[in-house]
Amino acid sequence: MKASEIRSTFLKFFESKGHQIVASSPVVPGDDPTLLFTNAGMNQFKDVFLGFDKRPYSRATTSQKCIRAGGKHNDLDNVGYTARHHTFFEMLGNFSFGDYFKKDAIAYAWELLTVHFKLPADKLWATVYAEDDEAYDIWKNDIGLPAERIVRIGDNKGGRYMSDNFWMMGDTGPCGPCSEIFYDHGPDVAGGPPGSPEQDGDRYIEIWNNVFMQFNRTEDGVMHRLPKPSVDTGMGLERLAAVLQHVHSNYEIDLFQYLLAGAKNAVDYAAGVTDGSAGCDKDSPSLKVIADHIRACSFTVADGIIPGNEGRGYVLRRIARRAIRHGYKLGARKPFFHTLVVPLAAEMGEAYPELQRDMARITEVLKAEEERFFQTIHNGMEILDGALAALEKSGSKQIDGETAFKLHDTYGFPVDLTGDVCRERGVTVDEAGFNAAMNRQREQARAHAKFKMAAGLEYTGAATAFHGYEHLVCEHSQVTAIYID
Numbered sequence: 001m002k003a004s005e006i007r008s009t010f011l012k013f014f015e016s017k018g019h020q021i022v023a024s025s026p027v028v029p030g031d032d033p034t035l036l037f038t039n040a041g042m043n044q045f046k047d048v049f050l051g052f053d054k055r056p057y058s059r060a061t062t063s064q065k066c067i068r069a070g071g072k073h074n075d076l077d078n079v080g081y082t083a084r085h086h087t088f089f090e091m092l093g094n095f096s097f098g099d100y101f102k103k104d105a106i107a108y109a110w111e112l113l114t115v116h117f118k119l120p121a122d123k124l125w126a127t128v129y130a131e132d133d134e135a136y137d138i139w140k141n142d143i144g145l146p147a148e149r150i151v152r153i154g155d156n157k158g159g160r161y162m163s164d165n166f167w168m169m170g171d172t173g174p175c176g177p178c179s180e181i182f183y184d185h186g187p188d189v190a191g192g193p194p195g196s197p198e199q200d201g202d203r204y205i206e207i208w209n210n211v212f213m214q215f216n217r218t219e220d221g222v223m224h225r226l227p228k229p230s231v232d233t234g235m236g237l238e239r240l241a242a243v244l245q246h247v248h249s250n251y252e253i254d255l256f257q258y259l260l261a262g263a264k265n266a267v268d269y270a271a272g273v274t275d276g277s278a279g280c281d282k283d284s285p286s287l288k289v290i291a292d293h294i295r296a297c298s299f300t301v302a303d304g305i306i307p308g309n310e311g312r313g314y315v316l317r318r319i320a321r322r323a324i325r326h327g328y329k330l331g332a333r334k335p336f337f338h339t340l341v342v343p344l345a346a347e348m349g350e351a352y353p354e355l356q357r358d359m360a361r362i363t364e365v366l367k368a369e370e371e372r373f374f375q376t377i378h379n380g381m382e383i384l385d386g387a388l389a390a391l392e393k394s395g396s397k398q399i400d401g402e403t404a405f406k407l408h409d410t411y412g413f414p415v416d417l418t419g420d421v422c423r424e425r426g427v428t429v430d431e432a433g434f435n436a437a438m439n440r441q442r443e444q445a446r447a448h449a450k451f452k453m454a455a456g457l458e459y460t461g462a463a464t465a466f467h468g469y470e471h472l473v474c475e476h477s478q479v480t481a482i483y484i485d
């Protein structure tokens with residue numbers, strides 16, 4: 001079953017169960033400052049869950065464009081290296097706004113997977129939030145899933161409700177316990193069952209999350225009960241396609257084949273391999289990164305973002321440069337990335353017409369960024385070459401941290417690129433020295449911010465900056481949620 005058929009089968013199934021098919025919202029959320037990019041299907045319904053907005057329907061279904069490359073759900077560093085993470089992906093979802101709850105949500109999911117998509121029931125596992133006896137009993141008694149394949153997951157991230165089975169949109173907003181469905185790709189793939197210490201492999205893949213929305217978490221960590229218990233689910237289209245197409249990795253599904261081939265051609269061409277002789281390896285993680293990132297970059301530009309130095313523009317710049325950097329690693333010495341907008345539009349333009357409509361503009365924006373970054377790489381390489389020549393004369397085999405830092409900080413030359421170039425020449429980078437320089441710069445920035453506060457300069461600006469910093473820390477440290485009825 002092709003990805004496009006999977007998408008329509010999902011939507012039609014829920015339409016037959018009384019759900020309104022609603023179009024995907026943009027990847028750039030309209031008026032939600034708490035969110036960098038749309039990270040889940042429920043984002044466009046946030047105010048409906050909170051009771052601030054009403055729709056003419058109480059059940060909806062969508063295929064939502066999502067980006068997870070910053071903020072609470074950030075998968076950027078995983079991409080290219082796991083079989084299941086993308087920066088851009090499509091999330092299939094069904095939603096109940098105070099209509100049905102756990103029992104129906106689980107029954108619908110099971111019917112769709114086992115009857116319509118015909119997945120073998122014995123390869124499916126379910127997880128529930130540890131204290132959620134109701135969901136556990138539904139799986140065990142109504143569905144008949146054997147107890148050994150129902151796993152209770154407790155608070156495992158340091159703090160009350162900090163669990164893989166307690167879903168939060170961000171640090172604030174709608175949230176609730178959830179029940180996830182996993183598919184076992186079989187013993188040939190490394191990884192343990194959900195909840196086990198070996199889970200972090202690609203054997204047991206989480207395909208579908210059913211969230212039982214019950215609370216709104218406010219900035220003070222307090223959980224307020226929502227006006228009506230609701231349901232929000234999300235299933236990665238690419239992960240389901242991998243299962244249904246009997247392949248293990250998302251990158252092996254139909255949707256990615258044309259794009260990966262396009263990425264290989266473009267990189268080979270930009271590397272000067274034009275005679276059909278083997279260029280870059282078609283299975284390289286770098287090619288996957290490029291094929292993945294052209295989706296995130298194109299959809300982001302289509303929704304009005306351009307590369308820049310802050311906020312969403314900065315995230316876009318990071319994603320684009322990460323892709324270009326991987327192309328460089330494969331030998332590309334001139335712009336190639338922007339040429340992939342054409343195969344992308346050919347592959348996904350039918351489902352997402354904005355790609356066809358904006359093809360020329362997206363290409364131009366990405367090309368300009370790519371030319372800028374190749375210039376940066378070129379300038380950095382001159383400096384690095386000079387430093388390496390001096391090093392050779394001195395007989396040392398290690399480039400000092402200060403030089404690596406200066407390349408990164410002053411010239412925008414990525415430190416992992418410095419590492420790669422040095423490795424190729426049999427030289428190491430003084431990592432401790434680099435980190436020390438980096439920390440020194442962070443301290444200076446912090447001291448500068450404090451000075452501004454103490455002096456009462458630009459009071460509003462300083463307060464906002466500090467608030468942002470607090471938020472950042474909060475994302476990574478223990479957050480103790482307080483439950484209020």
Ligand code: ATP
Nearest residue numbers: 068075084085086089206207208209234235236239
């Ligand atoms: P994982 O644990 O694999 O990172 P998650 O628990 O962060 O996934 P959810 O927030 O529960 O994911 O999102 C719902 C569904 O969306 C997941 O079950 C999965 O199918 C899909 N999904 C999540 N993140 C990604 C991603 N980066 N790329 C592709 N699909 C994803």
Ligand code: MG
Nearest residue numbers: 068073074075
């Ligand atoms: Mg995740």
Ligand code: MG
Nearest residue numbers: 164180206209
């Ligand atoms: Mg998960």
Ligand code: MG
Nearest residue numbers: 164180206209
């Ligand atoms: Mg999940």
